[in-house]
Amino acid sequence: MRIGVDLDDVMAICAVPYLRKFAEEFGVVLPDEQEIGWHLLSRMQKDTPYDKLVPGLERVTPEQRDRFRMKLYDGKFFGELEVYEDCPAVLEQLVAAGHELYFITARAERRRMITETWLREKGLFDYAKAVHLKPLGEFRPDQPRGRYDPQGSAAYKTRLALELRLDVFCEDDDLISRTLAEAGVRVFLFDHPWNREVEHPLVTRVNGWSEVPDVLAAA
Ligand SMILES: [Mg+2]
CATH class of the missing domain: 1.10.150 (DNA polymerase; domain 1)
Structure with a gap:
């Protein structure tokens, strides 16, 4: 997948x-x-x-x-963030099983260097077919500079998910996961206190990476 x-x-x-x-x-x-x-x-x-x-x-x-x-x-x-404990091992397992991974973040394109360096340091970079950051053109000019723009990020990720014909998207944001699901993209929603209200037939809530291989096998 x-x-x-x-x-x-x-x-x-x-x-x-x-x-x-x-x-x-x-x-x-x-x-x-x-x-x-x-x-x-x-x-x-x-x-x-x-x-x-x-x-x-x-x-x-x-x-x-x-x-x-x-x-x-x-x-x-x-550059200083920690990686979730099971993440590297599960990503390795998914790639070994033949799945294609696309890392997709709403971080700005100008964060590519620090982002890719971090991915390399954590041993994650090579698991990605591609790393997508949000291009400058995707930013909405009416948004105050520096403010998180959930609508713009949701539109960006959904467009990319459809273009790349993704089968599943691993996400945590409430608006982004809802928008993806409404566009027909299956979501594995990583459980956090800020997304507890999200419910959709295409959204499967997971409690961390260790649950991903099983829900993927059932998908
Ligand atoms: Mg996120």
């Missing part, structure tokens, strides 16, 4: 270190580790009372968040 694989929070442990650095920078207090995730930031932007879960977050303006994100991503952040 032809399998799309997202990077952040599917291969690389990303949300937890991001939120930890965010909390350190702005002096906010995070909940328990199992509850740390992107939903803490995104729900705040929709004015839901998440400031109760993350005391102090209401003081951080959207512009401060954008600047923080850009500064972090322009630094060593992506």
Whole structure:
């Protein structure tokens, strides 16, 4: 099968270190580790009372968040992420079984160097048929610079999934996984606190890489 694989929070442990650095920078207090995730930031932007879960977050303006994100991503952040424990072994197993893997991230194309270096360091690079990052032209001009753009990322990944005729996409983002499924792409949704509401006949929730070979065999 032809399998799309997202990077952040599917291969690389990303949300937890991001939120930890965010909390350190702005002096906010995070909940328990199992509850740390992107939903803490995104729900705040929709004015839901998440400031109760993350005391102090209401003081951080959207512009401060954008600047923080850009500064972090322009630094060593992506180069220092940890890989999920079972990921390398399972990817190796999938390739050995004849599957084709396409690494597809909504990270900007200008992050290619740090991204590919990281993939090489973690021993993952050679498992990919290709590594796709989001080209500059895919960015929506109306979006504030530095802000995460879930709609643009969903459109980008879905277009690519259809072009590459992928059979399955390994993803964690709630909007992206929904958009892929609605376009007819089967999704293995890596379980995280921010995607618990996603349900679709084409979405199979997995609790980490160790479950992937079995659900793939059943797909
Ligand atoms: Mg992701």
